[in-house]
């Protein structure tokens with residue numbers, strides 16, 4: 347386990363006991379990553395703020411939802427943010443045209459605005475590794491991952507969008523996830 | 535087990551990306567409650583995909599949230615119910631290798647060393663409770679799937695209740711399990727009664743006058759929500775409690 351994971355664990359343990367300072371410690375560490383993700387998925391400041399607000403309050407109210415036996419806190423918390431962001435975007439889907447979101451998706455990961463964020467070194471190192479791993483995917487595999495993860499599309503929607511069978515979306519997704527796993531956790 | 539693992543892994547990969555809908559989502563839910571918890575290969579695949587899904591978030595550049603977000607969160611924190619020590623209600627670590635058998639109840643714990651003395655203490659307390667006269671283990675019936683069970687243990691004069699389970703599936707992403715107690719068909723949410731299984735194991739201890747309640751319910755709820763009434767999404771378990779004789 348890396349030192350930063352251990353610090354997260356310690357902060358999480360204290361949050362579980364109701365320690366507000368530890369909670370703000372986790373906010374400082376993860377708010378920029380959470381907000382960047384929420385902004386990307388929802389495409390709107392106000393929605394992204396709501397996602398970040400809800401995710402951190404969920405962490406405060408139910409810290410037991412994170413089980414340290416199941417991987418780093420980072421994965422748990424960013425998945426929670428992702429889940430809320432996708433929920434939000436699907437709710438909004440009814441209110442706004444898909445096309446608007448599609449144009450928002452054309453920016454590749456890493457090309458977003460607001461680069462002026464000071465972030466813990468370990469997060470920026472990991473960030474680099476994740477982007478490199480994504481870049482090694484064949485474009486057709488990367489596309490299904492990006493539509494699903496950053497676009498909040500279901501596999502059925504992706505098939506429709508790309509004009510390919512759902513079965514193809516599934517095989518591309520699995521192939522991509524296996525490659526990403528091997529690339530990101532090869533030493534484990 | 536005669537399951538097609540490539541097909542299962544396709545579903546699991548779609549599941550962690552929140553990409554499933556319709557029959558695929560139903561099938562994944564079935565696999566996650568009936569097959570994955572007891573299949574090392576699937577558990578490994580699931581854990582790996584979940585880790586990837588968490589890290590994919592980092593592909594996006596970070597952005598500093600506007601200054602008004604933190605004060606809003608602080609207000610939310612201040613308005614949240616006063617927090618108790620949560621340590622009294624967490625899933626027990628797969629601890630001491632032990633089999634408790636009583637009235638048809640079998641709890642088998644894994645072989646990892648217990649994380650803390652406290653968890654070991656809770657396990658011993660539950661075993662002790664099981665041996666008291668009048669203690670009545672009640673099996674919670676799982677609604678929709680039968681593969682996994684939870685058992686409630688309480689007894690007259692005990693003022694404590696235990697909820698024990700193994701092979702309990704993880705709740706859906708973004709959700710935790712929540713414990714409810716009912717009287718005459720009306721349920722109250724157990725404050726701090728949210729939990730997730732650890733390696734499929736659950737051992738909860740709560741201090742409660744069990745004589746006041748005649749039903750117990752476990753539901754899935756969204757993380758951080760504090761609903762007034764149980765939702766009936768995902769996995770649920772239910773049982774009527776044995777009415778303890780007046781001591």
Ligand SMILES: [Zn+2]
Pocket residue numbers: 537539542569570573574575576577
């Ligand atoms: Zn399997």
